[in-house]
Each structure stands twice: as C-alpha cells, then as structure tokens.
Amino acid sequence: MNITVVGTGYVGLSLAVLLAQRNTVYAVDIIPEKVDMLNRGQSPIQDREIEEYLAGGNLSLTATMDAASAYRKADFVIVSTPTDYDPDRNYFNTSSVESVIAQVLEMNPAAYIVVKSTVPIGFTSRMQEKFSTGRILFSPEFLREGKALYDNLYPSRIIVGADKNDADALGHAAVFSDLLRQGAKKENVDVLIMAPTEAEAVKLFANTYLALRVAYFNELDTYAEMKGLDTGSIIRGVDLDPRIGAQYNNPSFGYGGYCLPKDTKQLLADYSGIPNELIASVVASNKTRKQFIAGQAMQRARSRAAVNGREPCTVGVYRLVMKTGSDNFRQSAVQDIIAMLTEEKTDVVVYEPTLSADNFMGCRVIRDLDEFATMSDLILANRQTAELEPYKDKVYSRDLFSVD
Secondary structure, X not given: OEEEEEOOXXXXXXXXXXXXXXXXXXXXXXXXXXXXXXXOOOOOOOOHHHHHHHHHOOOOEEEEOOHHHHHHHOOEEEEOOOOOEEOOOOXXXXXXXXXXXXXHHHHOOOOEEEEOOOOOOOHHHHHHXXXXXXXXXXXXXXXXXXXXXXXXXXXXXXXXXXXXXXXXXXXXXXXXXXXXXXXXXXXXXXXXXXXXXXXXXXXXXXXXXXXXXXXXXXXXHHHXXXXXXXXXXXXXXXXXXXXXXXXXXXXXXXXOOOOHHHHHHHHHHHOXXXXXXXXXXXXXXXXXXXXXXXXXXXXXXXXXXXHOOOOOOEEEEEOOOOOOOOOOXXXXXXXXXXXXXXXXXXXXXXXXXXXXXXXXXXXXXXXXXXXXXXXXXXXXXOOOOHHHHHHHHHEEOOOOOOOO
C-alpha cells in the first residue's frame, strides 16, 4: 500500500513511522531541514521511539517536498497539518487541511483522504459536500507529546469516521483501521467505525474531559494551598475511589500544549446555542488557575526580595515546556503567567536552554542555570527536576507526584 502523510509533526511523523513498517510511505513537509533529517534517519522532533525506529533503518519511508508526486502515488493521503485555534474567528484555522484536500482531489481523485488534524465538529461532512466526494475520512488521534509513536504502537482505540451510507467509504475505513492495527504492537485493539461528525466529537469531548480533570485537581490544590492543607494527602484519598483513579491528578500551573487549550475552546464554540455550564467552566477554570499561580508567585517573590533588601523582585521561570520529554512550549500555561507577571511590572527572567533568542515575551533568556538562580528571588517551575534541587529553597511548584 502506498501512503502519503502530509505534515511531519508529532501526529504525522509518528503515523509515517508506524505505517512504514509494512507499507511504502512518503512524508511530505515544506521545511527542507526536516526533510533532510528524515532522509538521513534522524528525527526532527523529540520522541525516543521515533528516533529508535528511524535509526534502525527498517522502514520504507521517504521524506519529500514534492507533494504533487507523493499525492499521485498514494492509495491513502493522511492530512496532519496544524489547525491552530483562531480566537478572532472562534474557530480552528483549517485552511491548510482544506488546501491539501483540494490538491489531492485534483491530482489523484482515486485516493482516499484521511484527516488526522483536529477539526471542528461537522468539518468532514462540509468538505465532502464542498468537494462533492465521499472519499474523505476522519480519524482522531490520541497522542501525547514525546510519546506519539508509543501511543500509536499501543493505541487505546482506533476510530475512523466514514459516511455510513457509502459502502465504498466504509470499506476503505475498515482498510485504513486495519493498516493502523497491523502496525501496532498491542493486540486486540478496539476499532470503531462511525460517522465522521461523531468521530470529530469523540476527539474534542475526550480532550475536554482530560482538561476537566486537570482543572479539577488544580482547583483542589488551590483550595488546599489557601487553607494550609496537604494537597497530596487529599488527592491520594480521593484517588483510592476506583471510580476516580490515580491518573491525570498531579497539580500544575494549568493545562497547555498542542491540544487541550484549543480543543476545549473549539468545543465550547461548537456549543453555541446549546445549553451548557460545565464546558464553559473548564475553559474559565484554566484562566483562573493561571491567575492564582501568578498572584502566589508575585507575593512570594516580593516577600523574599524584601528580606534580602532587593527591589524590585525578580521571578525566574524555569523552562517553557509543559511536559517531560517534550521540546514544544506552544500554548504552555506558563506563557500566560509570564504575561500576567509582566503586566504587574514584575521583572521576569526565563531559563530555557532550547531557545536561541536572547529575549522571550520581553523577558531576558538565561541559559546558565546558576546565573538564572542567582538572579531570581523566586523560581517558578511547573514540574520539579533533579537539577533544581540545589535551589529548592527558591522554587515554587505545585508538582506533587513528578508525573505529567
């Protein structure tokens, strides 16, 4: 089977590697450096399993910038281009996905297109109507940053959305789900074939539930901190109820990353005209949490600075990435906290060794940890690490369990 994957981020590259074990895969990207790295067997993103599989050299995978040639060869074209949330339009920006769909249908109308990008509910049906074709499927992904290939090798479920009244589309949905299942190491994976709109809803509701759990335990932590209680003891007692469980329970500065911020906002937008309280509260709760963390950081930094006779105080932000093993800090909660701190005229410095720029959001970037710690009255760390141990007296973190 010839498969073309458009976009080599976490979703696209992990799928390309997974499918290239048994199929001929062409990975399309517009960035020459990423294409060159992949063709040398190197991963342009931080993911241990992807790095190992590429280095192993047992994949039928070719990276290319020649999209037209890759489209013409394909039985399936997987679209995994970014769909960032546009706050002005209150909608995902799906222009890149729509552009790929138009190009593929023009160059290879026999190919089936599988949208893996996260899209608004109803998007696939609109594209089928717009382009007068049933050859567009939707398949949600459920991946973690830094663990994308692992999550494809051991999937929680495989879902493909196809028109239930189109026998050919249903047949190709079954074929595509089988391709994913064949590449996985996990056996007896649950496979669900449903309407595209239902599959789109699964993705947004699943991620909003995860955001709800993050927000819930963050609000529990806010209560405990304000009341002088031991958050960890409360959470452990709550978690022992088997209906609740001990996952997604570690307090943080707020949910962030590729998916949760934009997916929750898109779902809330899709609720327009539909009664709801909970969905809106999830989005609002995340903002409230970041405001609380910023306030706590300012108060503690000013107290420490006053004791040491320093004025004004300086808050040091340790790392912009949200998760261990991730090299991405897009939409990280700490960026909003930085904005809140600077609005209150608090000096902020950032320790982020992956940044080449000397300035981020108007704040000085420091790459030497000792220098950074010396400058900071308080170190704000979303997650604790061993390298912060020498400076633990300065660290403010809500990380209790050392998990993401």
